[in-house]
Amino acid sequence: MQAEIIAVGSELLTPDRIDTNSLFLTQRLNHLGIAVARKTLVGDQHDHVRDAFRSALDRCDLVVASGGLGPTLDDLTREAVAELLGRKLVLNSSVLQNIEARFRRLGRSMPEVNKRQAMVPEGAELLENPRGTAPGLWLESAGRIVVLLPGPPHELKAMFTEKVEPRLEPMAGATRLFYREMRTAGLTESEVEQRTAPIYTQYPDVQTTILAAPGEIQLHLRAWSSNHPAAERMLDEMIERIGFALGENVFTSNGQTLEEIVAREMAINQATVATAESCTGGLLAERLTRVPGSSSYFRGGVVCYSNDLKTAWTDVPAELIESKGAVSPEVAQALAQGIRRRIGATLGIGITGIAGPSGGSPEKPIGLVYIALADANGSRDRALRFPGDRERIRWHASQAALDMLRRYFIYARHGKPSWPTVVQS
Amino acid sequence: MQAEIIAVGSELLTPDRIDTNSLFLTQRLNHLGIAVARKTLVGDQHDHVRDAFRSALDRCDLVVASGGLGPTLDDLTREAVAELLGRKLVLNSSVLQNIEARFRRLGRSMPEVNKRQAMVPEGAELLENPRGTAPGLWLESAGRIVVLLPGPPHELKAMFTEKVEPRLEPMAGATRLFYREMRTAGLTESEVEQRTAPIYTQYPDVQTTILAAPGEIQLHLRAWSSNHPAAERMLDEMIERIGFALGENVFTSNGQTLEEIVAREMAINQATVATAESCTGGLLAERLTRVPGSSSYFRGGVVCYSNDLKTAWTDVPAELIESKGAVSPEVAQALAQGIRRRIGATLGIGITGIAGPSGGSPEKPIGLVYIALADANGSRDRALRFPGDRERIRWHASQAALDMLRRYFIYARHGKPSWPTVVQS
Structure with missing residues (x-):
């Protein structure tokens, strides 16, 4: 069974508004x-x-549409569809009563214009709208189905889930979509492609998509199948084989964020972390604290933009900054060690780099970032070179720092000595 | 002149990917x-x-399309359009040489499959692609124009601006779209609507849209006109009248972000700022440092999640935290004063609150945030109560803090005594 989605609304043809309803509808x-x-x-x-x-x-059996069910004159999905299907619009008194009651509950009387929302094409089934005034409509004509939904996302979502899905389910047939997702950090898109193509090409029934998001590469696996257990087995097998090929670069097969994975490792290992950030300006601390409950492993961090504060807050020797430069592996390590000691955390992270747009030089170009991780035994650093603008460089740096934390625990368990090489994605 | 936009790509029919290219294309x-x-x-x-x-x-004179120009077999926009217009595809040797040269510069040889990208429909004009391998195509047929652009946004944007706009401009006719945008902070959507509707309804030729973004309400004004000076005057007049109605709640009419406005005020007033954040976890520092050159007014800040660090880094008395609670106006003020003094900045900001999902109580519910601003004369605080989840509460809090900085300078100039009341948008 195939569907088309129609989104109605002049605002969707301006540069301001994007249609996000269709993502939800597609997923469901x-x-x-x-x-x-x-x-x-x-x-x-x-x-x-x-x-x-x-x-x-003309092309398909199911059309799901959003928008144009409101009360004003430019809401004309009802009229247009009624005309197309040769149905009369009839005032439905029970819909009218519902709308009037809704206004009464809000302490207002119903504006005359809202009567439009009670006009229903002959033969249409009503889809109740507990979150708004406009009911949805379900129409069948010559074996084809038209579903009209309101535009506001919270109304559309509730109505689709509660009123439309139960009707569609028995019609949809046995063929279902099965889905898996993997996310990796530390590899480029083409590295992921090279390592996984020999595997996923062996599964022609699975549609494999590699998507690049800033600082992470995702693999999406989709299989349409009427043999549900076989499809689940096939996808599990692919996840396992691809997992072997990508190794510790995979950080989740369950849709978790890198922050959440770091949070889990912190909790399992009863570790705590402290941050000293220069070029990322607090982004790493902000991401670490996005996770609910992060206060159990993150007690605090500093943003030391100025050299004075690097010294005052994390004991980076002024001479070191003088001799090596504020953007140097040595200063990154001193930041990590200093903040770790000051806060008394298990781990310390130091970040220093050049986010641009100014401040670059031939030796230390824009995008150069040093990230260091300190534990009780000392510290090590990674030199990274990120592409893009200020925002992108800062994001990549925070992503690399989170990934360094994640790998710290993996390497501690499995003894792998080396960090991934420079990431440029 | 009217256009239609076609976006080609199976990934755009999955729940993962949204078409954002069309927003850029619509704007241009x-x-x-x-x-x-x-x-x-x-x-x-x-x-x-x-x-x-x-x-x-069949419907319009200009079709602008994105995607499907890549090298792989599922990139078939070239073939489909050539067939529709009855044109042969011919190997273009100069395109081929460009693609080969591009691969050579990256130190690789061109995969055979990339030859597809050198296939050009007869009579098509090439649109050079300095950012990628696929050239764009400009086709004319029976007075209608088809523009084919690559899917990657950075390639599409550069090609459209540099190669397509100069060709379209002379064709577009005298009627142009004139546009203004205002952004406000500290008012709800319905307050903006109430204050501005009496004005904008007097301009029926201007399409006025009020859009709610987290922590800010935007007004978009659009007018199509062939009388350019008259349109500019009309929009300027509206901006002026609406500006009076909204007062200091408007932070920009030039598309700047709140961070950029704060940066401008900091520079004009030769002020510096230091931050002490609890529930926002570094988000305020991160937003302040998004602006290039922010090191001139932001030297540093602390994220003190734990009570110990509030005392150690910003001298908040442990007894104060004990007696008033970490989330209290008194602690917000002590954070602001303490970080200001420690860093030696003109201004200090302290934020403490409950971002959730746990930690709320009847007296101090989730979403309660205290923000304090300190200067040489003391400090004052605002109690705010934000709706939504953890991410939204943190964002709102950072927005309110930036707006508090902005208003500090306005009130210093104009002597207005009070902060806006609780913002719930």
Whole structure:
């Protein structure tokens, strides 16, 4: 079974607004075993809306649409679809009563214009909207289904999950979409591709996508199958084989963030961490504390932009900064050791680098970042060179620091000596 | 002149990827006076791509498409469009040489598959791609224009700005889109609506949109006009009148971020700032240092999650934390004063609150945040109560802190005594 999605609303044809409803709808439809074949975004013009539905119904059996069910004159999805399907619009008194009751509960009387929302095409089934005034509509015509949903995401999501999915489920057939996701840090997109292509090409029934997000590469595996246990087994087998090929570069197969993985390692190992950041300006501390409960392993950190504060807060010798420069492996190590000692944490992280747009030189170009990790036995550093602008360099640096923390525990368990080489993705 | 946008790529029909290229393209097209009438997203199937272009060309004179120009077999925009327009694909040797040279510069030889990218429909004009291998294509057929752009955003943006806009500009006609944007902090969406509706409804030729972003409310004003000076005057007049209605709650009419406005005030007033953050975990420092050159007003800050560190780093008396609680106006003020004194900055900011999901109580619920600002004359605090989850509460708190810095300088100039009341947006 295939579906098309239509999003109605002139605001979706401006530079300000993006259609995110369709991501949710796609995910839920896929889960039911329904693929999305096309998305169309049209403005609030009667003819445009009608034509979009006509074309979609020419091509497929299910059209799911959002928007244009509001009370104002430019909300005309109801009218356009009724015209296309040759249905009359009839005032539905129970819908009208619901809308009036909703306004009464808010202490207001219903504006006359909201009556429009009680106009229902003949033969349509109503989809109740507990979160708003406009009910959704379910129409069947010549074996094809049209579902009209309101545009506000919280109304659309609740209505789709509660009212639409139970109706679609029995129709969707036995073929379902099965899905796995892996996330890696420390490898480039082409390295992931090279290591995994020999494996995933052996599974032609699985659609494998490699996606690059800043500082991480993701693998998405999708299989449509009517043999559910076989599909689950096949994907589990792929995850296992790809896991071997990518080794400790995989940080999750369960959709967790790198912050969450670091949090888990911290808890398991009863470790604590302290941060001393220069070029990342607090981003590493901010990411570490995104995780609820992070106070159990993160007590504090400093952002020492100035050289004075590097010395005052983390005991980096002024002479060291003078002789090696503030952006140097030695200063990164001194930051990590100093903040660790000052806070009394198990681990310390120091970051110093050049985020740009100014401050670069031939020897120390923009994007050069030193990250050091200190424990009770000393410290080590990584020199990294990141591409992109200030924001991207800072993000990459925080990602590399989190990954260094993650690897610290893996290497402690398995004794691997070396850090991954320079990451440029 | 009207355009349609087609985005090609099966990944755009999954729950993972959103089409953001079309926002950029819409903005640039609008700027040239070209409205976007529809957007279509199709997967990597030859027939689907061809049919999408056929329908779009039936409806309008300009089709701008992204994606499907890569080297692999599922990149078939070239083939589909050539077939639709009845053009042969011909190997273009200069394109081939460029691609080979690009690979040589990266120290690799060109994979055979990349030859596909040198296949050009007869009569197409090439749009050079300095950022990637796939050139763009400009085709004209029966008075209609088709522009094919690569999918990667940085390639698409550079190519559109440098190669496409100069060609479109002379065709676009006299009617242009004129645009203004205002951003406010400290007001809810309905407050902005109430204060501005009496004004903007007097300008029926201007499309006014009020958009809520976390911690700020934006007003977008758009007018299509062939009388350019009149349109500019009308929008300037609106901006002025709306500016009076919203007062110091407007922080920019030039598209700047709140961080950038704070940076400007810091520079003008030769002020410096130091931060002591608890619940925001470094987010305020991170946002202050997003601005290039922020080292001139931001020397450093601390993230003191634990009570010990609040005392050790910012001299908050342990008895004060004991008697008032770590989340209290008194501790916020002590954090602000302490970090200001320790760093020797003009201003200090202290933030303490409950970001959740745990730690709330009836007296101090999740979302309660105290923010204090200290200067040489003392300190004052604001009690705020933010809705939403941990991430949203932290963001709102950082936004309120930046806005407090901004207002500090305004109030210093104009003598307004009070802070805005609790912000809940």
